[in-house]
Amino acid sequence: MPKGYFITGTDTDCGKTEITLGLMHLLQSQGHSVLGMKPVASGAVPSQAGLRNEDAQRIRQQGSHQVDYQRINPFAHEPPIAPHLAAEQAGMSIDFDRISSCYKGLAAEADMVLVEGVGGWRVPLGPERDLSDLAVKLALPVILVVGLKLGCINHALLSAESILSSDVKLAGWVANVVDPWMLEPEANLESLKQRLQIPFLGLVPRTTRPTPEAVAACLTLKN
Template identity: 45%
Template structure:
């Protein structure tokens, strides 16, 4: 039986680069001949098309799925306003809860692709409703977590707090990625060293790569900066394996 691995991708903040890194990991896996699947359970900031609401991040993930998957399997809840999902859902009259999102994501994981990624929205504690957060979905799915750090001023604090929260919630951190989203950041190397010390040395989470500012931010270009072996070598998920 071929091995399957699944992960939940979160980030230190919105616009940290979750989708770019997710697409890059899927691209790298497909280049090795692995099947791939991805989920974006809830996405705000979607545009109306002839096929219905479509989200750019979900479409990017869909493009990296091998074999292809229908859009609805990837993004079961698409919301129009580019605002926090729980607010967008309330305005649209949509009830968001963990079980509603978990069922289609479990169906994705049941496909047993070589690599399955479930991408959150924003950071770890983005609310779904008054009681549940997207972190509650990751817990329900029992997935190891990949943390994408958008490297800019404030990232060290955000990254360490997020790592602490994930661990407190009882989930393993499979690794973290430094995505250099501010090319003009002062003392960049010093900040990367502090991140590595806090997340890898003290936090025990391996660094899966450092993605520099890219002239063209494509999955292929970002994949060249990532270590897929460091991720898959330690992958273990009883719900999938």
Template identity: 50%
Template structure:
């Protein structure tokens, strides 16, 4: 089968990109596909005897079935839990789309299904001239949009989808990840997203406390991605 890769972005930070990515990777692995993942740049890393480690990157490493070293998954690890471009400047590790793309290309093509997870939302800066969107453009990857379902999510989702389209990349699918369990008119809001987003819905994930990849995969479908 053809090997497929997607860029995972979100409507904001804290909307569950990593959780949804682990669910999709688990679903792919359960379907017999080889899987790989990248978190090219991550801020908020913890010092360990093996070096800086990021919780999200470790979660991706734990669910994939291709043996990848941590440094392959997260080549740029930054300690402060702040905007990556600021953390990179402080660490004297300037970021660029080309450099990050170079790291990614060492992993892309190794597995049937690969996810490249961004940081925060679509326009998170890398440097004064580039954002993480430029990384997705450089790699030429279709995009999976994780929507954190809470008040205001329709606006955030539509603006992000418009930006992805303007940047010339296809929106391969979107996931509604419910992060506010008490959101009023939940069904109506998800229906509104479905009516307006010109891409298939890969799933609607209810609010879950500390969800495991297998539990998340139950609410997700790879079928709209047409992997085979």
């Protein structure tokens, strides 16, 4: 059984955080102790304790036990822009070794650690590195979140092709409805199932206030 999963998506705002929270709840319901990470986050809010990102805070709260925020989200940036640009503006670099150290520490305290990426699979994290390089460094199987909307088939196939060409395992994919008015959603879903020759882990419908419990009920994750 893997020590965790790396959650990536076809694009930003495809629902990675909701799926990550749902997967955490699902694994917890199976009797596992689970912690989560969002190593890099843009769009953080200043607080007395430092910059805080809402998605990272939610992932921290879902954990089987509470750990320091900085271990969940070691690189938080205030502007909601591409992370490599935010890091440049802050005069810093995103240190993969620091992220790996945080992950290993969390993995020593839980059965499973779910790591949520930022943006899509190839979003830059520095001049010569991107999110895919981070996933390879952590050596975790990848779960791809496909945001169901116009254009999702192309985005999903390109993302899956890139993941499969990397030195990681593509463990499966989740369909997440981001556009409730999408035309022919069933036909698009069937096209994705036919073309993505990897396990289909579930379809998550669009809801106003999704909860980890409701999302988990839509997912299947065998271990």
